[in-house]
Amino acid sequence: MPVSERATGPGTGRADIVSDPTPVEPDQSTGLASTAPADLLAAGLTESLGRLAMLAGTALSAPRASVMFAGRYLLPGKNDAARSDGRLSSFEQELCTDVVRSQDKLIIGDVQVDHRVSGTARSGPASMHAWAGVPVRDQDDRVAGVLWVADRVARQWSASDVAVLETLAQVAWCEVSLRAALARSAGRAALAGTLEESLLPPRLLSVPGLQVAARYAAVGAGAGAGAGGEVLADFCDVFPSVGGTWGIVVGDVCGKGPAAAKRTALARYALRTAARRQTRPSLLLADLNQVLLDWPTDDPRFLTAIYAAVRLVPGGTMVRISSAGHPLALVRTANGQVREFGRPGDLLGVLAHPELHDSQRLLRAGDSLILFSDGVTEARRDADRELYGDERLRRLVAGLVDLTAVAMAEAIQLATLSFSGGHRSDDTVALVMKVPRCLGARASAVPSSFFTLIPVRR
Numbered sequence: 159m160p161v162s163e164r165a166t167g168p169g170t171g172r173a174d175i176v177s178d179p180t181p182v183e184p185d186q187s188t189g190l191a192s193t194a195p196a197d198l199l200a201a202g203l204t205e206s207l208g209r210l211a212m213l214a215g216t217a218l219s220a221p222r223a224s225v226m227f228a229g230r231y232l233l234p235g236k237n238d239a240a241r242s243d244g245r246l247s248s249f250e251q252e253l254c255t256d257v258v259r260s261q262d263k264l265i266i267g268d269v270q271v272d273h274r275v276s277g278t279a280r281s282g283p284a285s286m287h288a289w290a291g292v293p294v295r296d297q298d299d300r301v302a303g304v305l306w307v308a309d310r311v312a313r314q315w316s317a318s319d320v321a322v323l324e325t326l327a328q329v330a331w332c333e334v335s336l337r338a339a340l341a342r343s344a345g346r347a348a349l350a351g352t353l354e355e356s357l358l359p360p361r362l363l364s365v366p367g368l369q370v371a372a373r374y375a376a377v378g379a380g381a382g383a384g385a386g387g388e389v390l391a392d393f394c395d396v397f398p399s400v401g402g403t404w405g406i407v408v409g410d411v412c413g414k415g416p417a418a419a420k421r422t423a424l425a426r427y428a429l430r431t432a433a434r435r436q437t438r439p440s441l442l443l444a445d446l447n448q449v450l451l452d453w454p455t456d457d458p459r460f461l462t463a464i465y466a467a468v469r470l471v472p473g474g475t476m477v478r479i480s481s482a483g484h485p486l487a488l489v490r491t492a493n494g495q496v497r498e499f500g501r502p503g504d505l506l507g508v509l510a511h512p513e514l515h516d517s518q519r520l521l522r523a524g525d526s527l528i529l530f531s532d533g534v535t536e537a538r539r540d541a542d543r544e545l546y547g548d549e550r551l552r553r554l555v556a557g558l559v560d561l562t563a564v565a566m567a568e569a570i571q572l573a574t575l576s577f578s579g580g581h582r583s584d585d586t587v588a589l590v591m592k593v594p595r596c597l598g599a600r601a602s603a604v605p606s607s608f609f610t611l612i613p614v615r616r
Contacts, residue, residue, distance in 0.1 A: 206333050209453065211305070214326050217431060218319050220307035222286070225294070225330050226254050227303035253289055254304040261301050263292040263320060268312035287312045290319065294327045297335070305330055318400070321434045329427040333420075362396045365404050365591075367470050369563035370396055372589040373571040375533075375582065392531045392585045393422045399433040402469055405442070408529040408587050409463035409484065421459045424449065425506075429465065439465040439480035440514040443506060447482070450507035460507040464500070464529055468591065474522040475593050480514050482506045485532055485548075488555055492524025492595070496556045499527070526566060526592040528555060533586030537574040546577050563592040 207225040215223035253275075257264050266272045266289045291306030305327045362370055372394050394408045407429055411421045425446055432445040443465055450461070462483035469476050479487055483505025486498045499519065504512035521527060530551075537546040554573050558566050570588040 207330060210326060210330055210333065213449070214305060214307055214323060217322050217326075218290075218307050220309050222308040223306065224250075225303060225305050227294070227334065249286075250289075250306075250308075253291060254306065257291045257293055257304045257306075258301050261293060263290070263324070265290045265315050265320060267314050270312070286310065288315070290315045290323060292320065292323045292327050294330045294334075296331055302331055302334065318434045322431050325427055325431045325434070329423065332423050332427075363398070365396065365468065367594075368468070368475065369592040369594060370406070370590070371563040371567040372396075372587065373567040374585065374587050375571050375575060376585045392533065392587045393426050394529070394587045394589050395426050395430070397430050397433060399437050399467060400435065401437060403437045404468045405429065405433045405437075406466040406468055406527075406529065406589065406591060407463060408531060408589055409461055410531050410533075411461040412459045418459060421450070421461060421507075424453060425461055425463065429463075437467045437469075437478075438516060439467050439478055440503075440516045443480055443482045443503070443514050444512065447506040447509075447512055451510065460505050462505050462532075466527065466529065466591075468527075471520070474520050474525070475591075476518065476520055477527060478516055478518040480516050482512060482514060485530060485535060488528040488530075488552065489519070489521065490526045490528065490555050490558065492522065494556050494559065496552045521593050523593055523595045526555075526558075526563065526590055528566070528570070529587075529589045529591075530570065531585070531587040533582065533584035534570065534574050534588060536584065537578040537582060537586070539577055540579040540581060546574050550577075563590040566590045566592070 207227075211223040211225050215221065253264060253266075256274075264274075266275065268287055269275050269289060270287065286308045288309040288311065289306060290308075291304050293301045294303035294305055296302040305323055307323065362372055364370075374392070374394065392408075392410050394406075396404065396406050399405045407426075409422070409425055411418045411425065428446050428449045429442060432442050436442065443463060446463070460483075462481075464479065464481045464484040464487060466477055466479045466487065477499075479500045480503060481487070481500045482503045486500045486502065488496055489499045490496050500517045501515040503514040506512060535546055535548050535551055538544065539546075551570070554570065555566075558569055561569065567588045567590045570590075571586065574586065575582075
C-alpha cells in the first residue's frame with residue numbers, strides 16, 4: 159500500500175505485505191514463507207509499516223523505501239524470485255532475496271559498478287543507482303523481512319545510515335509482534351507481555367567505566383501490565399550515540415493501553431535513531447517532537463522525557479541533560495549533597511517548537527545521576543493519600559551512602575513501594591548512573607548495567 163510523501167520530504171514509503179504473520183511452511187516456488195491472501199491484520203500492518211518506511215526514507219534522504227514481509231519469517235529460497243504481489247520491480251525482489259539468503263545486510267553504493275549486481279543478467283532500473291537493505295529479525299533472530307531504501311544517484315551509505323536502518327528494522331518487528339498479539343491474544347494480559355520488550359530493553363547495555371542500573375515497577379499482576387492486563391507507558395533506555403557518548407533516557411507517555419504502548423515504542427526507537435547523528439539532548443528531544451507531530455494517527459498522545467548524554471572525560475564523566483516536561487534529574491555527590499540537575503522544558507507531541515534547554519556538569523568519582531518517572535514522587539500513602547513527594551525522595555537519596563547503582567535503584571523503588579503499601583496507580587522507573595570511586599574499574603561482583611521488572615499490586 160503506497161503511502162503519500164511528506165510535503166517536505168523526498169521519499170515515498172511503502173510496505174509490501176505478502177501474507178499475514180503466522181507460522182507457515184515455505185513456498186516451494188519462491189523459497190519465501192507464504193500463507194493465504196492478506197487479511198485485515200495485514201492491511202493494518204501495511205499502513206503502519208508504510209509509515210515506518212517513510213520515516214526511513216526521510217531519515218536517510220532516500221526517495222524510495224519499503225518494508226517487505228512474507229509469513230512469519232522468510233526462508234532462504236531455491237531461486238531468485240521473491241513474491242511481492244507485483245509491488246516491487248524484479249530487481250528489487252532479487253536484492254531482497256539476497257538479503258534473506260545471506261541473512262545479512264546488503265549495501266550497494268552504485269548498482270552500475272558493484273560487482274555483485276553489475277555485469278550480470280540482473281540490472282537495476284535507470285531510476286535507481288544506490289540500494290541498502292537490512293534484515294528484519296524476529297525474537298528468535300530469524301529473518302522475518304527486509305527493510306530497504308534506494309536512491310536515484312550513486313552514494314556511499316555511511317555506517318550511521320546502516321545503523322539507522324537496523325534500528326528501524328527492530329521497530330518493524332515490534333509492530334508485527336503488536337499486530338499479531340492484537341489478533342491472537344485471548345486477553346489484554348497476553349498483549350501486555352508481547353509489548354513489554356518494545357517498551358523496555360530486556361537488559362541495559364553496559365557503559366564502559368560506569369555503573370548503570372534501572373528498576374521498573376509495573377502496576378498489575380505481571381510485568382508490563384496494569385489492572386486487567388493494561389499496558390503502561392513509562393520507558394527507559396541506554397544506548398551508544400556518536401563520538402564516544404552514550405544516551406540515557408526515561409520517559410512517560412500520556413495514558414495506558416496499546417495506543418500508549420505504540421507511542422512509547424516509537425519514542426524509544428526514534429531517539430535511538432536520532433542519537434546516531436548527534437548528541438545534544440535538546441536537539442534529540444526536538445527531533446522526537448517532530449516525529450510525534452508528523453506520525454499519522456487518530457489518537458495523538460503527548461509524552462514527557464528526560465535525556466542525558468554521557469561521556470567519560472579526564473577526571474570524571476561529563477553529562478549534558480535536557481528535560482521535556484519530565485521531572486528533573488537528581489545528582490548525588492560523593493559527600494551526600496543532593497541537587498536537581500537541569501531546567502524544565504515543554505512536553506513533546508503538542509507544540510511545533512517546544513522550549514527545551516541543555517544543562518551540563520561534570521560528575522566525579524562517587525557521584526550519581528538519578529532519573530525517574532513521576533510515578534515515584536506521586537506514589538500515595540493509603541491512610542491519608544499523601545504524596546511521596548520530591549523532598550522525601552531527596553532525603554532518601556542523600557542517605558544512600560556508598561551504595562552501588564543497583565542498590566540505589568532498588569532502594570528508591572522499595573521505599574516508594576513501602577510508602578504506598580504496595581498499591582500503585584501508575585508504573586514507575588528509577589534509573590541510576592554512578593561514577594565508581596575507582597574510575598575505570600567496576601565495583602566487585604556488581605554488573606555495570608542491571609535491569610529488573612517488579613510487578614506490584616494496584
